Amino acid sequence: MPVLPSNKEIFKKGLWIENPVLRQVLGICSTLAVTNLVVNTLVMNAGLIFTLVMSSWTVSLLRNYTPDRIRMMVQMLVISSYVIIVDIFIKAYLPDISVALGPYVGLIITNCIVMGRCEAFARLNPPVPALLDGLGTSLGYSFVLLIIAVVRETLGFGTILGIQIMPDGFVKWTIMIMAPGAFFMLGIFIWIVRSFYPQIYEEKG
Amino acid sequence: MNEISLATLFFAAIFTNNILLTNFLGLCPHIAISRDLKSAMGIGAAVVFVTTLTSVLNHVIYYNVLIPFHLEHFRFIIFIIVIASFVQLVEMTIDRYFTRLYVVLGIFLPLITVNCAILGISLFMVIREYTFAQSLVYGAGSGIGWMLAITLVGSIREKIQKHPNLPRGLVGPGITLIITGLLSLAFMAFSGMIQIQ
Amino acid sequence: MKKGLYSVIYMFIVTLCFTSVVSGVRLLNEEKILTNIEARRQSVILDVLKIKVGAGAGPEEIVRVFAKNVKPLRLNEDTIYIGYDDDGLSVKGYAFSVTGPGFWGPISSMVGIDKEYSRIIGINFFDNVETPGLGARITEDWFQAQFTGLPLERKDGRGRFFTLKQAGTRKTLKELDAVTGATQTSEAVDKLLNKELNRFVQEVVPLIRKEI
Numbered sequence: 124m125p126v127l128p129s130n131k132e133i134f135k136k137g138l139w140i141e142n143p144v145l146r147q148v149l150g151i152c153s154t155l156a157v158t159n160l161v162v163n164t165l166v167m168n169a170g171l172i173f174t175l176v177m178s179s180w181t182v183s184l185l186r187n188y189t190p191d192r193i194r195m196m197v198q199m200l201v202i203s204s205y206v207i208i209v210d211i212f213i214k215a216y217l218p219d220i221s222v223a224l225g226p227y228v229g230l231i232i233t234n235c236i237v238m239g240r241c242e243a244f245a246r247l248n249p250p251v252p253a254l255l256d257g258l259g260t261s262l263g264y265s266f267v268l269l270i271i272a273v274v275r276e277t278l279g280f281g282t283i284l285g286i287q288i289m290p291d292g293f294v295k296w297t298i299m300i301m302a303p304g305a306f307f308m309l310g311i312f313i314w315i316v317r318s319f320y321p322q323i324y325e326e327k328g
Numbered sequence: 329m330n331e332i333s334l335a336t337l338f339f340a341a342i343f344t345n346n347i348l349l350t351n352f353l354g355l356c357p358h359i360a361i362s363r364d365l366k367s368a369m370g371i372g373a374a375v376v377f378v379t380t381l382t383s384v385l386n387h388v389i390y391y392n393v394l395i396p397f398h399l400e401h402f403r404f405i406i407f408i409i410v411i412a413s414f415v416q417l418v419e420m421t422i423d424r425y426f427t428r429l430y431v432v433l434g435i436f437l438p439l440i441t442v443n444c445a446i447l448g449i450s451l452f453m454v455i456r457e458y459t460f461a462q463s464l465v466y467g468a469g470s471g472i473g474w475m476l477a478i479t480l481v482g483s484i485r486e487k488i489q490k491h492p493n494l495p496r497g498l499v500g501p502g503i504t505l506i507i508t509g510l511l512s513l514a515f516m517a518f519s520g521m522i523q524i525q
Numbered sequence: 526m527k528k529g530l531y532s533v534i535y536m537f538i539v540t541l542c543f544t545s546v547v548s549g550v551r552l553l554n555e556e557k558i559l560t561n562i563e564a565r566r567q568s569v570i571l572d573v574l575k576i577k578v579g580a581g582a583g584p585e586e587i588v589r590v591f592a593k594n595v596k597p598l599r600l601n602e603d604t605i606y607i608g609y610d611d612d613g614l615s616v617k618g619y620a621f622s623v624t625g626p627g628f629w630g631p632i633s634s635m636v637g638i639d640k641e642y643s644r645i646i647g648i649n650f651f652d653n654v655e656t657p658g659l660g661a662r663i664t665e666d667w668f669q670a671q672f673t674g675l676p677l678e679r680k681d682g683r684g685r686f687f688t689l690k691q692a693g694t695r696k697t698l699k700e701l702d703a704v705t706g707a708t709q710t711s712e713a714v715d716k717l718l719n720k721e722l723n724r725f726v727q728e729v730v731p732l733i734r735k736e737i
Contacts, residue, residue: 190528200405295658310502519629
């Protein structure tokens with residue numbers, strides 16, 4: 124039985140070394156679409172953090188009772204339930220943002236990260252480490268997307284969180300708010316990070 | 329009620345509103361699969377089949393079962409169960425009748441279930457209030473659009489990966505994303521083709 | 526056998542638990558969600574009829590004002606909203622929705638016209654998928670405000686009600702500023718609004734006159 128890393132290490136792992144976006148390029152579908160506005164990204168991140176943390180915790184709590192054959196169905200049920208709760212919450216209290224986010228909140232269900240962590244970690248570990256793993260991973264993910272959102276909104280709209288920060292004469296880079304902008308931003312971000320930290324991120328072989 | 333014409337919808341789903349290039353869905357398998365053109369086309373074909381039929385199936389279930397019983401908020405769970413079951417069915421069929429194809433596609437088939445694009449198509453269908461016919465056309469078009477995107481990126485990628493001067497930081501997902509971004513940019517040009525009647 | 530049975534029962538119980546929790550959360554928030562959806566639609570109608578709602582009003586307030594001042598009227602396939610003055614008796618104007626093809630996708634707008642069917646009170650482009658920062662600027666105040674006061678008259682009863690011209694080149698009352706850099710969207714709006722306003726004046730107004 125290998126020695127479990129300390130809880131603190133588990134938490135930090137998700138933030139940087141095993142950052143889901145930078146390291147494994149997973150789960151970007153649902154959030155890339157909304158990174159053209161910082162406020163939407165923040166709400167989306169909150170939804171993902173809630174879902175991943177609660178799902179990891181729940182799957183871990185149930186791990187000794189869940190028969191192996193149906194574990195994927197149970198995980199899916201757990202994740203879907205939390206996502207629905209997030210969706211209901213946003214619809215009730217942030218209706219305008221709900222319309223802006225569209226179907227992307229629901230797509231947290233198919234976000235590879237959520238299912239990946241549940242399958243790889245949460246179902247094999249006690250609740251507290253599982254919870255910390257979920258928290259670290261989702262925060263790592265959120266931080267990457269937040270940076271992309273800040274750049275996209277600044278260059279594309281000239282604002283951050285709706286507050287004008289670029290001078291009046293600034294010509295907006297509309298391409299940043301549209302699909303290609305997101306792809307380029309993420310590609311460049313990964314490029315930069317991998318260039319500065321090759322020892323951590325380099326693909327083996 | 330959405331009044332868009334079927335032909336325009338089909339064209340838009342493939343080109344101007346491409347599920348991958350415009351809506352960012354279906355990226356995870358894309359980065360893994362588009363490396364190899366042959367498997368890209370195989371997976372693409374399977375996805376088209378799945379998207380068309382699940383889109384229609386989910387439409388029927390949503391409007392005939394979920395709404396009358398005020399269970400719309402459960403659509404997330406129901407849709408994904410439908411998709412998972414359907415993919416299971418496809419997997420069993422391919423295994424039985426096209427065994428060689430099954431060996432090639434192998435691990436990728438279960439990945440179709442978590443292809444965000446498929447769930448996304450059903451969710452968009454609900455949000456935009458498409459009719460039955462529109463759902464069919466939208467599902468088919470989106471699937472074809474996805475397949476088109478990954479085969480195009482895949483073929484470009486095959487050529488670039490061999491280039492000796494590719495910066496190390498870009499190998500793999502980095503360059504794939506940039507190629508995808510350029511393709512997304514190119515597809516934006518299609519928007520001028522739909523005539524305003 | 527026992528393992529299989531356990532799996533089934535377990536799945537059943539877990540499903541029951543989770544769907545109950547979800548349903549519970551939904552029930553608690555149902556009213557709020559429905560009010561939000563209603564208020565969203567209704568605030569657009571109130572806006573084009575220029576019926577004032579207090580600044581910073583919440584969804585409940587919007588629904589209240591709507592219920593007091595607006596009455597829907599179904600005419601065949603169209604629904605017209607009749608707006609009343611505060612006394613609740615005299616008609617202020619009519620609102621109806623107009624949808625047509627834009628550049629990237631359909632554009633939906635709500636148009637309010639006065640009670641004599643003679644001019645536009647207000648317009649609101651509440652749904653579109655045009656280019657953000659370019660075509661999508663049709664939702665901005667300056668663009669929509671141009672339509673307020675636009676007379677619904679044409680030469681000999683034919684032709685356009687208005688034309689969108691390049692910003693800064695308008696000469697007559699019937700020319701309005703297009704969105705700079707968004708030629709396609711502006712053209713689409715020009716075409717669809719003129720066509721639908723024409724249809725409204727020709728087909729729907731006589732029906733309204735009959736009802737009232």
